[in-house]
Amino acid sequence: MGKRARVALRIVLVLVASAALLEIGARLLERFRGRSFDSEALRTEIVTHLGAVSPRAFIRGGHQDMTRAATAPDSVILSPYTAWEDMGLQAKIASDHEYYRRPESEEVYDICVLGGSVANGFGKLGAGPLLEKLRQDPSFTGRGLRLHNYGVAGFKQMQQVMLLGYLFDWGHRPDAVIEIDGFNESAIGAGNAQLGVHPAYPSISHWARAAYGIKTDFELVRLLHGVRVKQDRATAFGAWLLDSGLWRSAFLGQVGKTILVRLRGAYIEQFFAYQRYTADHPTDVGSKGPRFASDDESVSAAVVTAWEESSISMDSMCAARGITYLHVLQPALHDPGSKPLTAKEIETGGAGPTWIEGIHRTYPLLREAGGRLSERGVAFLDATGVFRDHPEDVYADACHFEEHGNAIFAAAIGPALVAAARK
Amino acid sequence: MEPQRRSRRVYLALALLVLVPAALEVGARVVDRVRGSPWDGERSRASVAAAHKGLMAAAWPEGRTDRTDVLLQPFTGWQPSQIQARIADDLDEYRMPESIPVFDVCLLGGSGAAALASEGGAGLVGALARDPRLAGREIRLHAYGIEGTKQPQAERLLAYLLSLGHRPDAVIEFDGLDEASMGWSNALAGVSPLYPSAEIWGNLTEGLRFDWEVVELLHELREAQFSALELAQLHMRLDLHRSCFLDHAARLLLDRRLGRIEDVEAKIGSYAATRSLEAELAGPRTSTEPADVARVIVSSWEEASIDMHAMCERRGIAYLQVLEPAGPGADAGVDRVHPGLREAGRRLAERGIAFLDGAAVLGDRPEELFDGAGRLGDRGLEILAESAARALPVR
Numbered sequence: 031m032g033k034r035a036r037v038a039l040r041i042v043l044v045l046v047a048s049a050a051l052l053e054i055g056a057r058l059l060e061r062f063r064g065r066s067f068d069s070e071a072l073r074t075e076i077v078t079h080l081g082a083v084s085p086r087a088f089i090r091g092g093h094q095d096m097t098r099a100a101t102a103p104d105s106v107i108l109s110p111y112t113a114w115e116d117m118g119l120q121a122k123i124a125s126d127h128e129y130y131r132r133p134e135s136e137e138v139y140d141i142c143v144l145g146g147s148v149a150n151g152f153g154k155l156g157a158g159p160l161l162e163k164l165r166q167d168p169s170f171t172g173r174g175l176r177l178h179n180y181g182v183a184g185f186k187q188m189q190q191v192m193l194l195g196y197l198f199d200w201g202h203r204p205d206a207v208i209e210i211d212g213f214n215e216s217a218i219g220a221g222n223a224q225l226g227v228h229p230a231y232p233s234i235s236h237w238a239r240a241a242y243g244i245k246t247d248f249e250l251v252r253l254l255h256g257v258r259v260k261q262d263r264a265t266a267f268g269a270w271l272l273d274s275g276l277w278r279s280a281f282l283g284q285v286g287k288t289i290l291v292r293l294r295g296a297y298i299e300q301f302f303a304y305q306r307y308t309a310d311h312p313t314d315v316g317s318k319g320p321r322f323a324s325d326d327e328s329v330s331a332a333v334v335t336a337w338e339e340s341s342i343s344m345d346s347m348c349a350a351r352g353i354t355y356l357h358v359l360q361p362a363l364h365d366p367g368s369k370p371l372t373a374k375e376i377e378t379g380g381a382g383p384t385w386i387e388g389i390h391r392t393y394p395l396l397r398e399a400g401g402r403l404s405e406r407g408v409a410f411l412d413a414t415g416v417f418r419d420h421p422e423d424v425y426a427d428a429c430h431f432e433e434h435g436n437a438i439f440a441a442a443i444g445p446a447l448v449a450a451a452r453k
Numbered sequence: 454m455e456p457q458r459r460s461r462r463v464y465l466a467l468a469l470l471v472l473v474p475a476a477l478e479v480g481a482r483v484v485d486r487v488r489g490s491p492w493d494g495e496r497s498r499a500s501v502a503a504a505h506k507g508l509m510a511a512a513w514p515e516g517r518t519d520r521t522d523v524l525l526q527p528f529t530g531w532q533p534s535q536i537q538a539r540i541a542d543d544l545d546e547y548r549m550p551e552s553i554p555v556f557d558v559c560l561l562g563g564s565g566a567a568a569l570a571s572e573g574g575a576g577l578v579g580a581l582a583r584d585p586r587l588a589g590r591e592i593r594l595h596a597y598g599i600e601g602t603k604q605p606q607a608e609r610l611l612a613y614l615l616s617l618g619h620r621p622d623a624v625i626e627f628d629g630l631d632e633a634s635m636g637w638s639n640a641l642a643g644v645s646p647l648y649p650s651a652e653i654w655g656n657l658t659e660g661l662r663f664d665w666e667v668v669e670l671l672h673e674l675r676e677a678q679f680s681a682l683e684l685a686q687l688h689m690r691l692d693l694h695r696s697c698f699l700d701h702a703a704r705l706l707l708d709r710r711l712g713r714i715e716d717v718e719a720k721i722g723s724y725a726a727t728r729s730l731e732a733e734l735a736g737p738r739t740s741t742e743p744a745d746v747a748r749v750i751v752s753s754w755e756e757a758s759i760d761m762h763a764m765c766e767r768r769g770i771a772y773l774q775v776l777e778p779a780g781p782g783a784d785a786g787v788d789r790v791h792p793g794l795r796e797a798g799r800r801l802a803e804r805g806i807a808f809l810d811g812a813a814v815l816g817d818r819p820e821e822l823f824d825g826a827g828r829l830g831d832r833g834l835e836i837l838a839e840s841a842a843r844a845l846p847v848r
Contacts, residue, residue: 110530110649111609124737188616192528192609195760199605199647199753200737230617232527251671258672320541320617339616346767347760 049281056280067280072287076277079290080268083261083297106240111196112189113232114240116182126178127200135203138174139164141447142202144194145210146185148360148429152210153179156436156443163444169451178204184236186214191340194347206354206447209344211337212396212414213362213389213429217381219333220388228319229329230336253304260300264293330392338399345408354451358411358443359400363425364389369417371425381428409450416442474698481698497704498694504711505685508678523657528613529606530649531657533599540614543595547620556581556590558845559597559614559621561607561761563631565777565828566598572831573838580842587847595621601653603631608757615764623771623845626761629754629794629811630777630787630828636750637786645736646750655734670724674717681710743789751793755801762806771846774801775837778811780823787827809844811837 060067109115129135141160143153152160157177164170180193190209219229227234268290277283322332341357348355361368363379364386371379381389393414403410416438417424424435431439485492526532546552558581560570569577574594581592597610607626636646644651684707693699739749758774765772776798779791795810802808811829814837815822822833829837 108525110654111528111605113527120737124739127737127739188528188613191612191616195605195608195612195757196647198760199608199756200749201752201756237527251675254668255672255675258668320537320544322541335618336616339618340612342767343612343615343764346763349767350759350763 052281053279056284060280069278069280069283072280072283073272073277076268076271076283076287076290079287079294080265080272083264083268083294106236108240111192112182112185113237114182114184119180119182122178122180123197123200123202126197126202130201130203138176139170139206140176140178140204141206141208142178142194142197142204143181143208143210144185144190145181145360146214147181147183148213148431149181149185149208149210150179150183151181151430152436152439153177153181155431155433156440159437159440160444160447163440164448167444167448169448178202181210184214184218184233186218186232187211187337187340188230189232191343191347194344198347198351203351204353206356206451207344207348208356208358208443208447209341210358210360212359212393215333215337216362216388216392216396217385217429218388219336219392220329220384221382223322223324223329223332224384226318226324228322229332231319234318250304250307253300253307256300257297257304260293260297264290264297267293326387326391330388330395333388333392334395334399337396338403341403341408341410342406345403354409354447354453356409356411356443356447356450357400357403358413358446359396360429360439361414361417362389362393363428365393365414366390367418368414369424370421372421372423374423375425379425379428385428409446409453411443411446413439413442477698478696481701485697492697492700494694494697494700497700498689498692501685501688501694501704501707504707505682505689508682508685523653525657528609529602530654532610536597536599539595540617540619543614544618546593547618554590555593556587556623557593557595557621558623558625559595559611559619560625560627561611562598562627563602563607563635564598564600565630566607566625566627567596567600568598568829569627569834569838569841570594570596570598573834576835577838577842580839581845584842584847598627601631601650603635603650604628604754604757605647606649608761611761611764615768620768621770623773623847624761624765625773625775625841625845626758627775627841628777629791630779630783632750632754633779633787633790633794634784635786637746637784637790640741640746643735643741645739646746647753648734648736651734666724667721670717670721674714674721677710677714677717681707681714684710747790747793750790751797754794755797758801758806759804762801769848771807771848773807773809773841773845774798775809775841775844776811778815778823778829778833778837780827780829781820782823782825783827807844807846809841814840 057067106114107117109119130140143149145152157179161175161177164175180197182189182193185193190211194207214233218233222231222234223229225234231237267286271277271286271290274286276286322328345355345357363369363371363375364381369375397412397414400410400412417435420438422434424431424438426432426435482492522534523531524534524537526537547557558577560566560574560577562569574596578592578594581587582589597607597614599606599610602610607628611624611626631650635650639648639651640646642651644655648654684703688694688700688703688707693703739745762772762774764770776794779787783791795812798808798810815833818833818836822830822836824830
């Protein structure tokens with residue numbers, strides 16, 4: 031054997047020994063960490079990482095919207111009359127349009143619940159207790175009761191008045207309308223104003239999210255191109271890693287997985303850049319609304335005016351059709367003195383300072399405006415204090431209630447609705 | 454191999470290396486001359502530089518919607534940008550004490566209302582100024598008729614204005630033809646008849662709206678642009694325009710890459726034009742039977758007017774619904790739906806809502822009051838404006 035061959039053989043031996051040592055070392059390390067190396071688990075992990083490298087789920091529009099309507103009805107799309115809506119809302123409107131045309135609907139006492147996510151939550155968790163409460167009243171004895179949940183996450187006035195008008199345009203004929211609001215108007219209204227968007231406009235972040243991608247400038251194309259390139263790199267490497275069988279090795283599999291995670295990280299970073307861009311350019315999709323005075327007092331005044339006037343419009347639209355209307359001002363965790371908060375509620379009830387200030391500043395004004403609504407003949411329930419005597423856990427976050435909270439809420443709304451119906 | 458023989462081969466190879474390019478260069482120049490277009494390196498360089506500049510600018514494919522004059526609006530779908538400024542101006546006016554004695558009239562509707570304000574606005578204001586019920590009050594007309602809109606957009610606009618704090622003394626809703634025409638054409642296009650004009654709403658929201666397929670196509674376009682850009686840069690950096698042959702070769706490749714860009718652009722245009730309607734463009738799916746479509750248009754028009762009246766009544770605002778008359782030459786939607794709107798108008802009147810049937814006002818007046826598309830001409834609008842002033846239920 032020549033000298034060169036001996037050197038080559040030594041190099042090969044060193045490489046093989048190193049690889050073996052690395053493999054053994056990696057497996058020992060795994061064992062030291064309390065788990066033995068499982069190649070199938072590593073493969074599954076790689077497949078999972080690979081599966082996550084797809085922005086398809088986050089980019090709206092086209093055929094996938096139609097599919098999503100069935101699989102994820104709470105996804106949002108742009109709406110001409112309420113800024114955005116749930117994918118499922120269109121189907122619900124059409125279905126209720128047919129329902130109200132059938133004679134059977136006349137036998138049922140139909141209640142339409144409007145508002146934001148708290149109203150939506152109430153439509154789900156509070157429906158049972160509310161209907162149960164109503165059934166106890168003699169005026170509803172023997173009559174079918176049905177709740178139509180038209181609460182949409184993020185909605186604030188004037189979206190509800192627009193949606194109600196739209197439902198009437200479609201021939202919907204509920205017997206009663208319950209409008210639940212207050213939190214989004216105060217918090218999101220203040221948040222909008224801080225972004226230079228009219229406080230009576232819908233939540234600009236929700237609207238921009240529903241509309242994003244409509245303004246197709248070249249920077250957006252560049253960003254999406256970057257997303258696509260990084261996705262290609264990650265998926266190509268991931269596919270190679272799986273095909274190569276390197277995942278069977280504790281060392282090489284881990285190295286491969288680390289590289290894949292980095293590539294995925296680069297892809298995610300690029301996708302975030304795309305999202306940031308769309309979030310930072312919300313006004314590109316439309317406008318910030320009419321100009322407005324941006325001092326705190328004026329912002330609160332604009333919020334309260336829109337809230338009060340929208341309620342008057344809703345009441346008058348209902349009255350024109352003989353429909354009972356009840357306006358409920360919902361409780362809010364950050365409304366001072368409204369509830370003794372538990373440690374859990376304090377922990378989970380955080381919100382941004384703008385939102386909290388919005389609640390502090392606007393809720394007292396909404397209560398005052400509610401008094402004016404009552405004086406004008408609008409059935410108004412100030413429910414901001416319904417949790418005052420409930421030291422237990424009620425809130426799930428800064429505004430949403432858990433099941434127990436919805437039951438308490440329903441117990442307050444039931445009698446108010448009965449009283450409004452008897453007016 | 455003998456050294457001498459090896460040297461000969463080297464020389465031969467070197468000679469070929471020189472001669473072949475020279476022959477190609479000469480041949481290319483001769484071919485150009487024979488074809489009648491002698492090669493011009495500077496012209497070629499300028500052409501590549503222009504292509505390079507175009508690629509650097511990365512222009513959008515044809516078909517992108519230009520929306521500088523129209524804004525998405527959360528409650529009415531869209532609005533002309535100048536309307537938004539006027540809404541803020543009017544709000545400021547309503548808040549001034551000087552506004553109290555003024556009689557403010559808000560005129561709403563689609564293209565008919567816009568035409569009425571423009572051609573009959575002075576007549577309307579004049580007739581109201583002469584109205585003894587208003588006792589000489591100053592009349593101020595707020596023209597919010599927006600071309601291309603239809604109910605329920607006007608209803609939403611009124612709700613929006615009132616919620617913002619606008620306080621007109623009277624509201625006149627002038628409509629009927631756009632509802633019938635656009636509602637009908639919407640339905641034919643697979644769009645809800647209650648949605649805004651499919652053509653306008655579609656242009657605002659579709660265009661190159663990103664869905665995954667669009668992203669893929671734009672990605673392909675970007676790749677094609679990069680590829681062509683690289684070649685153009687190479688051509689310029691190496692001064693390939695100095696060689697007829699190399700210039701031709703590079704230009705051939707560049708043309709192919711530019712052709713690819715055109716192909717992808719055509720694919721994008723074709724996809725945007727033919728892809729299926731998105732949910733946000735189509736609206737709720739209901740029956741597309743002609744009778745059902747007509748019923749939905751009529752009932753939604755009626756309901757919208759009931760809402761507008763209710764909102765006004767509650768605030769002590771006078772409200773008048775005026776139905777535009779349809780003249781000869783109106784489209785199929787108007788022919789089909791307009792009679793139903795007249796009936797619905799009578800029902801509105803029975804409910805106590807002030808309703809003016811434009812056709813009844815004009816009676817058997819001659820057809821020259823209308824233009825060729827079945828819309829009222831200037832004289833017809835003037836007549837109707839004065840009738841509307843008289844019919845306004847001023848308190």
